[in-house]
Amino acid sequence: MAEIRDIEVVVFDVLGTLVDEPSGLRAAIRHAVAEPDDASVDELLTVWQQHVELAQRRIAQGHRAYANTEIIDAEAAQQVADRAGLTDPATVARLATAGQRLPPWGDSIDGLARLAERFPVLGLSNAGRTALLRLNAYAGLRWHQALSAETVLAYKPAPEVYRLAIDTAGCPPEHVLMVAAHAWDLRGAQAQGMRTAYVQRPVGDPPTGADAFDWRFGGLHELVAALAAG
The missing domain is CATH 3.40.50.1000 (HAD superfamily/HAD-like)
Structure with missing residues (x-):
């Protein structure tokens, strides 16, 4: 021992x-989405988390070149935006940096x-x-x-x-x-x-x-x- x-x-x-981390991401998603309810925020958080996990796994397995978390988070934010119908570029860009807050x-x-x-x-x-x-x-x-x-x-x-x-x-x-x-x-x-x-x-x-x-x-x-x- x-x-x-x-x-x-x-x-x-x-x-x-x-x-x-989940609390911070959830707060950023709630701020970005119009009239969010808890269920929709949790669903969008899952979209974000699953993308990050998959991206990092593919990098580890050699199926994707290394990309830092700023790139992967921007991809996750875009997936959340697409699912939630967000089209304002400034809102999506702000969401992409949620992992820094x-x-x-x-x-x-x-x-x-x-x-x-x-x-x-x-x-x-x-x-x-x-x-x-x-x-x-x-x-x-x-x-x-x-x-x-x-x-x-x-x-x-x-x-x-x-x-x-x-x-x-x-x-x-x-x-x-x-x-x-x-x-x-x-x-x-x-x-x-x-x-x-x-x-x-x-x-x-x-x-x-x-x-x-x-x-x-x-x-x-x-x-x-x-x-x-x-």
Whole structure:
């Protein structure tokens, strides 16, 4: 079992772990669509999410050249617009940047600030470089460094994305802690030798019985307390 006192650098997933991605996208869709009801907004959100998932999967499988999240989000926004009958270019363009305006979870800003007093803290996100910059500014996320998967032209859980974080951390992977609300993300990090911590979020991908992550926490305050005690 890993010892928490051995952790030297903490790496955070961003989308879903530190910001509420579905809530932010849902709010942008609601703003764009005339007289929306909850059912139609949820349907359009599903259209968006399915396009993003499919696009990233096709890139991972080599069926599509790499495209960053700004391009994929613009495609998703156009699909939503087509389904909802939106024709105003400015409205569609605004919707395309919805992924750059996502609200932080209630413990994200304070948790990052407290951890940053004791550890180098990195963000590691599938969001493209420009999108990640603007998202960090909007949500008030403060990092020692924020890494975009765009740097290696891949999407998590591709191994090269986690190796980017390990190389940046400058220490052995067993001293680097990956924190995420998505079990699939932690599995990818674990495969590269990183330590793993699952943080529960309402919109995450919870571990299965087969997952053996190093730690599990109900929120960032539990994580901060455990690392401080170590």
